[in-house]
Amino acid sequence: MTTATTAADRTAAPARGPATMAQALNRALRDSLAADPAVHVMGEDVGTLGGVFRITDGLTAEFGEDRCTDTPLAEAGILGAAVGMAMYGLRPVVEMQFDAFAYPAFEQLVSHVARMRNRTRGALPLPITVRIPYGGGIGGVEHHSDSSEAYYLHTPGLHVVTPATVEDAYGLLRAAIASDDPVIFLEPKRLYWSKADWSPQEPSDVAPIGRAVVRRPGRTATLITYGPSLPVCLEAAEAAQEEGWDLGVVDLRSLVPFDEETVAAAVRGTGRAVVVHESSSFGGAGAEIAARVTERCFHHLEAPVLRVAGFDIPYPPPMLERHHLPGVDRILDAVGRLQWEEG
Amino acid sequence: MTVLDTPAWRPRADAAPLLPDPEPYRLLGTPAAADLDPALLSRLYGQLVRGRRYNRQATALTRQGRLAVYPSSTGQEACEIAAALALRPHDWLFPSYRDTLAVIARGVDPVEALTLLRGDWHTGYDPREHRVAPLSTPLATQLPHAVGLAHAARLSGDPVAALALVGDGGTSEGDFHEALNFAAVWRAPVVFLVQNNGFAISVPLDKQTAAPTLAHKAVGYGMPGRLVDGNDVAAVHQVLTEALERAREGGGPTLVEAVTYRIDAHTNADDATRYREESEVAAWRAHDPVELLERELTGRGLLDDAGRQRAMDEAEAMAADLRERMHEDPPLDPMELFAHVYAEPTPQLREQAAQLRAELAAERQS
Ligand SMILES: Cc1ncc(C[n+]2csc(CCOP(=O)(O)OP(=O)(O)O)c2C)c(N)n1
């Protein structure tokens, strides 16, 4: 079931001024639909309702039911149909209503979407964007708060992208839709209502997929993060000043492709790194990131790379989720442990 | 031998007897209602009144911050109650996320049935105690489970049937198809009840299916389909009772479509005015499951004002108890997060549990 249907701000994004991430995403869809007649939006409740998070609000009214379509309730069908539409030359943008409801589409994703280009020696690229609201912290009941990025990033052939700011929500979604590769576009649902001063970037100013960005330079240690954990890391960096620590924060923005250059340069500058994400730690994105940082920066490291992540448990019920989510204290704790152990 | 003699050439069953009567089956207000057992009717009535009150109380609890969310089944009480009461003690119920009423009507404690929606754990009752599977949020995924359980019961020689509930939207999922196909091929003792309440959140049925009725889908699997007025509790109860009996006796599965209506919004967090007309809601309000039964009972002299008051008082007592117990904070033990992941925790989980224990201890100190 859904918990958020009335929460989003329904007004369209302003030309300039404060906007929510939800509005920026809505604007990116609108501008993509307007710019390219091949773009088609589809999913459960995306039409009349405008999506349970209102990300597709107004699109059917503006572009018609054929461009923004309420589908039958079947995720495998939605994604499978998108494959066929892309084969015919369209550019489908599909919405999975929640992270855990994308799982019925897993077969289509892994067996076809991810490998069609490869199977056909490049003859059939699939320019499909799969939008998935993900992550917890919204008090959702079970199956509404999964961080499912590890399944996707482990599947060669998929780009995996996740914005953490209003500006990136717009830019990355435009770039994802324009990409000729399939993109898993993970929307941190607890940041949907985060606000920033913003005006839509020109397409030429949109950063390409695959570039991390340093959100805060630092000299003591580097926090490497993405999506819903970025605001937590920035808060931790603020709080760390009290300890006399100067923490840098890197926002990956894209897990695949992974921007090793930006990450390695930041870590070489501090010699210490902590990877922070909400999903379970075992076999998660942090494992890959820590391994790469170690490979690239071994001689610069003053301490092992640590991970602060969700526990290795099914996502907890709402009343217990605060114990699961990485918070400022756990991050600062890890920073405090960034020493080579003696003996 | 020619192809005409091979099994592939010939149909496996005659389609005609499987076809549903396209007019939803009704009992209340018809002459056939005269044969209905008064004791059964008054049990159904008490449960309907209680169910309606429960929906109202649970919705109020969302406003008081005591429930994270509540998907109300107001308007669908007849399906919920008939489903629970058609089952025998050894049968199993496989509810969908909207079916809290069926779960409590089966005997689960009204507070324990709300654990999921209160958010202190995912399932608040022991599924084996009442033979009620956990409320299923991923749509239609519970249907193959019902088939498997029914199949296992049949393999074990037990006269046990499973009743699986799903919404109209859920019938579009692949799991719906796979479950019905397995059920029919295995002749599993399972009954599928589709509550067609007109909408899947905002999506109306005509965007969901092009089938003549959802009950017609049965024919493609080789099982009978039945269409019933989902607001006529006696009719739903009778159709389900017959289908379950047939299942227990080895006759195989049945697909039942109950035509009903979701009177409230999808959940307390939804705004239904965005996608449906008030006149449609009004039409269904005039075909109310509680009133339909009340009219029947009153007409036959089985219910008077005193009886009505008694049912309301009982419902009120249940609501008061629910309110009181739901206003207590549930006991929460964060360490339980690690308790039920595996039979034995992994070394990494033990480490993580130790970390949380230390954090909690530090929290208590400060
Ligand atoms: C696999 C899956 N996809 C999407 C959802 C999100 N969702 C929750 S309820 C719902 C609509 C269900 O409609 P229906 O099956 O008709 O049941 P009703 O809500 O009417 O009882 C949707 C799309 C879900 N829970 N599971």
Ligand SMILES: [Mg+2]
């Ligand atoms: Mg429905």
